[in-house]
Amino acid sequence: SCTVMNLLMIMMLFMFISLFSDSTSMLSCLLKLEGILLVMLLIVFLLCLKFTDISALTLLLPLMVCEARLGLSTLVNCIRFNGNDKLNNLAFFGK
Secondary structure (H helix, E strand, O other): OHHHHHHHHHHHHHHHHHHHHOOOEHHHHHHHHHHHHHHHHHHHHHHHHHHOOOHHHHHHHHHHHHHHHHHHHHHHHHHHHHOOOEHHHOOOOOO
């Protein structure tokens, strides 16, 4: 269980590095964020199995759903207004 947890933590670290290193499109950023949240869900699930408490899962799952919904709606609006999802063309705070 400890080696699985270490592997999941290393996997999450590499996903964070890949998220901040070369993310040019919003869709790739959203997919990387979903991967990070999936690894977090697996870590919380393993901890819940160890401590027999599922309250953390009931908190994390709705947060994951809300994050996915906000990300998808932001992606749709970005494509609708700009025509693409490239992050280097976006000006979030004006010019």
